[in-house]
Amino acid sequence: MNDFLSYLAEPIALRTLWTCAVVGFVDGYVSALVVLRRSSLQLGAVSCALLPGIAIGILLFGLGQWSALVGAVVAGLLVGLSSLFVARTSRLHHDAALSIIHSAAFALGYVILVSLGLQQKVDDWLFGNIMSMSYVDLCLAYGIGAVALLAVTAFKRPLLIWLFDPNTATSMGLPTRTISYAVYALIILALVSSLQAVGALLTLGLLVAPAGIMRLLTNRAELMFWGAGAIGGGCSVAAFFVSYPLGLHLGATIILLLGLAFAVAWRFRLSVR
Amino acid sequence: MVSHQDHICWGKADPNHHPHELQVCRLSAAYPRSQRPAITGISFSIHCGHTLAVMGPNGAGKSTLLNVLAGMMPIADGQVLWDGRPLHDTRREVAWLPQRSMVDHSFPITVRRLVEMGRYPALGCWRSIGEHDVSIVDKALRTLQIEALQHRQIAELSGGQLQRAFLARALAQEAHILLLDEPFTGLDDPGVRALGILLGELAREGRLVVASYHDVKSASEYFDDTLLLNREQLAFGKSAEVLSSHNLNRAYGAVH
Numbered sequence: 001m002n003d004f005l006s007y008l009a010e011p012i013a014l015r016t017l018w019t020c021a022v023v024g025f026v027d028g029y030v031s032a033l034v035v036l037r038r039s040s041l042q043l044g045a046v047s048c049a050l051l052p053g054i055a056i057g058i059l060l061f062g063l064g065q066w067s068a069l070v071g072a073v074v075a076g077l078l079v080g081l082s083s084l085f086v087a088r089t090s091r092l093h094h095d096a097a098l099s100i101i102h103s104a105a106f107a108l109g110y111v112i113l114v115s116l117g118l119q120q121k122v123d124d125w126l127f128g129n130i131m132s133m134s135y136v137d138l139c140l141a142y143g144i145g146a147v148a149l150l151a152v153t154a155f156k157r158p159l160l161i162w163l164f165d166p167n168t169a170t171s172m173g174l175p176t177r178t179i180s181y182a183v184y185a186l187i188i189l190a191l192v193s194s195l196q197a198v199g200a201l202l203t204l205g206l207l208v209a210p211a212g213i214m215r216l217l218t219n220r221a222e223l224m225f226w227g228a229g230a231i232g233g234g235c236s237v238a239a240f241f242v243s244y245p246l247g248l249h250l251g252a253t254i255i256l257l258l259g260l261a262f263a264v265a266w267r268f269r270l271s272v273r
Numbered sequence: 274m275v276s277h278q279d280h281i282c283w284g285k286a287d288p289n290h291h292p293h294e295l296q297v298c299r300l301s302a303a304y305p306r307s308q309r310p311a312i313t314g315i316s317f318s319i320h321c322g323h324t325l326a327v328m329g330p331n332g333a334g335k336s337t338l339l340n341v342l343a344g345m346m347p348i349a350d351g352q353v354l355w356d357g358r359p360l361h362d363t364r365r366e367v368a369w370l371p372q373r374s375m376v377d378h379s380f381p382i383t384v385r386r387l388v389e390m391g392r393y394p395a396l397g398c399w400r401s402i403g404e405h406d407v408s409i410v411d412k413a414l415r416t417l418q419i420e421a422l423q424h425r426q427i428a429e430l431s432g433g434q435l436q437r438a439f440l441a442r443a444l445a446q447e448a449h450i451l452l453l454d455e456p457f458t459g460l461d462d463p464g465v466r467a468l469g470i471l472l473g474e475l476a477r478e479g480r481l482v483v484a485s486y487h488d489v490k491s492a493s494e495y496f497d498d499t500l501l502l503n504r505e506q507l508a509f510g511k512s513a514e515v516l517s518s519h520n521l522n523r524a525y526g527a528v529h
Contacts, residue, residue, distance in 0.1 A: 038377065089306070158398055161390050165376050171343040171369035172394050172446075219426050221381045 004245050012131065016250075019133050019141065020236035023197045024254065026145035028210035028232020029152070030190035032224040033183055035211035036163045041095065042080070043207060045102035047191055049079035050200045052109030054125055059112055068125075069140070069192055076188040079105055128199035128251030141193040148186055152225055159183075160221055197236075198251035205255040206232060213262050216269035235261055292320040293356050293449055295481055300351035302334075302341045310349060310504075311337040317500060317509040321449055324476045326486040326496035326512065330525050333503045335485040339452045342483065343369035355450075365394035368443035370453045373435055378428050384438050385423040388413055391445030413444040417471075433464040440475070451475065453484035469495030489516055 007013050034043055050072040057071020079101055086097040113122050124132065152159060162169040162179050170176045187207070194203045210228035218227060235257040243253040300315040312334035319325055327335045340346040342353060344361045353360040360367065368391070391413070392406045414420045417437040427435060436456060443451050453472075457465050465488075473495060476482045486492055492499055493512035501508040501515050503524050508515045 036380070155398060157393060157396070160382075161393055164380050164382060164387075164390075165371055167345060167371055167375065168369060168390075170345045171367065171452075173344065173364040174393075215381065219381045219383070224381070 007244060015135070015138065016130050016133070017237065017240050019130055019138050019197060020240045020250075020254070021233045022138065022141045022145060023194045024206065024236025025229045025233035026141055026148060027190050027194045027203070027206040029145070029225050029229035030148050030187055031207045031209070031211035031232065032214070032221075032228045033152070033163070033211075034187060034207055035215055035228075036221060036224065037183065039187075040204075040208045042098060043187065043191070044204050045098040046076050046080050046188070047200050047204045047207075049075050049102045049105040049109075050191065050195060051075075051125060052105045052112065053078075054195075054200075055109040055112035055116070058116060058118070069195070072192050072195055073188060075105065076191060077185070080184060080188070124199065125195070126199045126201050127249065128195070128197050128202060130197045130250045133196050137193075137196055144186075144189045144193045148190065151182070151186065155179075156222065163221070198254055202251050202255045205258055206236075209255075209258040209262055210235075213258070213265045216262075216265040219270060231258075231261060292322060292479075293481070294318055294320050294354075295360070295450065296352070296354040296357075297342075298352045298354070300338075300341065300353060301349045302337055302346055303349050304337075304346075312341075312502065313350075313505050315351070315500075315502065315506050317506070319481065319498060321479055321481040322476055323498055324472055324482040324484070324496045326484060326492050326499045327502070328486055328489070328492060328499055328516075328524070329502045329507070333524070335502070336454055338500075338502070339369070339454050339483065339485060342450070343367055343452050345369070360450075365446060366448055367450045367452060368446045368448035370436075370439045370443060370451065370456065372455045373432055373439075373459060378435075380427065382427055383424050384419060384427060384430070384441075385410065385414070387427060387438050388423075388441045388445050391442040394446060409447070410441075410445050413441040416444060417441040432459050433467065436460070436468060437471075440471070444475075449479070450481045450483065453482070455487075456484050457486065457488075465491075489521060492516055 034040055053071040053073070053075020054068045055071070056075070057067040057069070060071075061067035079098075082101060086092060086101070090097070110122065113119070113125070123129075158169065158174050158179065161172065162174060162176060166176050166180070169179070191203055191207060194206055197203075198206055210232040211224050213231050214224045214227040218224060236254045239250060239253040239257050242248070242257070243250045296318040297315055301310045301313040303310040315338060327338055329335055337346060341348055342360070344364060344367065355363060355366055388410050389402065389406070392402060392410070396402065396406065411420075414423050417440055419434060419437050419441060422430065422434060422438075427438065430438065440451070451472075456468060456472075460468060469491070472482045472484065476497075484496075486496065493516060496512050498510060499508075499512040499515040500506065501520055501524050507524050508520045
C-alpha cells in the first residue's frame with residue numbers, strides 16, 4: 001500500500017490518472033454516437049485496421065508518436081471508405097466487405113511491425129500502455145474531447161434526427177452526407193486518442209460499452225452522451241486505482257470494469273415493453 | 274416569408290383560396306451507378322385536398338417516385354413544381370414518412386419528442402422550441418389521437434400507433450404534401466381501414482396525400498386518384514377509372 005502511495009506522489013502517476021479520466025470521458029461521450037447509430041460492428045473492424053496504419057506510419061516516418069497517430073487516422077478513414085466503396089460497387093454486403101478488408105489490413109500491420117523488429121511494441125498497440133502516454137497525447141485527447149462536446153451540443157437537434165432515421169433527415173433538407181462523414185471522423189479521432197491508452201483491440205470496448213450501459217438505464221437519448229462520458233471516465237479512474245495494487249494491466253482493467261458495470265446495469269436495466 | 278398561421282391548412286380548406294397544385298412534368302430519375310432509369314416520363318398534376326395512390330408491381334418505381342418528390346433522390350430529367358415553382362425550393366412543404374420497418378424501433382425517444390422533430394425545418398439548429406411550437410405539437414398529437422401515448426417510448430407502440438406518430442410529425446412540420454412509403458404494410462384489416470379513412474380526413478383539411486399502395490380492390494375506396502406505373506406512367510386519373518382491367522393487365526400482366 002505504501003508502495004502505491006509513493007507511486008501516487010510521482011508526477012507520472014498523476015498524469016496517468018488524468019489521462020484515464022480524460023480519455024475515458026471522451027470515448028464514453030462519443031460512444032453514444034456509436035451506439036445510437038448502431039455502428040459497433042463496423043467500428044470493431046475499423047479499430048483493427050488502425051494497426052497497419054500505425055505500422056506503415058512507422059515504416060515511412062520512423063518510430064514516433066506522430067507518425068503512428070497520423071498512420072492510424074489515415075488507415076481508419078481509408079478502410080472505412082474503401083469498404084463503403086467495395087460494398088457499393090459489388091454485390092457484396094457492407095459487413096462482409098468490411099470484415100475481409102479489416103482482417104487483411106490487420107495481418108498486413110502485424111507482418112510489417114514484426115519485420116521492423118517491433119515485436120514488443122505490438123502488445124502496446126494492441127492492448128495499450130497508458131504509462132507511455134506523453135503530455136502531447138493528453139493534449140490530443142483534450143482537443144478531441146472539446147471538439148466532440150462542442151459539435152454534439154451545438155448540433156444536437158439535427159444530429160438526433162439523423163441518428164434516428166437518416167432518410168427522414170435527408171427529406172427535411174439536412175446535409176446527411178456531411179453529417180455522416182463528420183460523425184465518422186469524430187469516432188475515428190476518439191478511437192485514435194485512446195489508442196495508446198487501451199490499444200487497437202480494447203479501444204472498441206471503451207467506445208461502445210459506456211453508451212451501452214447508459215442505454216440500459218435511460219430512455220433519453222440526450223442523457224446518453226453525458227452519462228456515457230461519466231461512466232467511461234469513472235471506470236477508467238477506478239481501473240487506475242485497482243490495477244496498480246493488484247498488478248494488473250491498466251488498459252485491460254478499464255475494459256474489465258466496463259464489462260462488470262455492464263453486467264450490473266443489465267441486472268437493474270429498465271424494462272422495455 | 275409567409276407566417277405560420279396563414280400557411281397551415283389545419284381544419285379547413287379556404288374556399289376563396291386558390292388550391293395548391295403539384296405538377297410533375299416528364300419526370301425521370303435513376304439510381305446512382307445505374308444505366309437504366311428507375312422511372313421515366315412521369316407527368317401528372319393534382320391539387321391539394323386529394324389522396325393519390327401510387328400503384329404498380331414490385332420494382333415499378335413507386336418508392337423511387339416518392340423519394341424524388343421528397344428530395345431524397347435527384348431528378349434526372351423533367352420538373353416537379355408546387356404552385357408553379359420548383360418544389361424543392363420550399364422543402365418544408367413536403368413531409369416524407371418512412372416505412373415502419375426501416376426505422377429503429379429501439380431508439381430511445383418518446384412519441385412527443387418524435388413529433389417535435391417535425392418542427393426542425395421551421396426552427397433550424399438553434400432556435401428553441403417556443404409556445405407556438407408546443408401548441409402545434411399538441412394539436413398534431415390531438416389530431417392523430419395519440420395524446421395519451423405522448424410520453425411513451427416508441428418501442429412500446431404498435432405498428433398502427435407508430436404510423437400515427439409519424440403522421441403527427443408530418444403535421445407538426447406543417448407540410449402540405451404528405452408522402453407515405455408503403456404505409457399499409459404490416460397493418461391488420463381494421464388498421465388498414467382506419468389509416469385509409471385517416472388519410473382521407475387529412476387530405477380534406479387541405480393537404481395532398483401521396484402513398485404507395487398495393488391492394489387493387491380497395492384502392493378506389495381510400496384514394497381519390499391513382500397513378501399506375503411500371504417504370505413509365507401507364508395511367509393517371511380517378512381511381513375507379515384508372516384501375517380498369519385493361520390498365521391492370523398492362524401493369525401487372527394477365528394474372529389480375
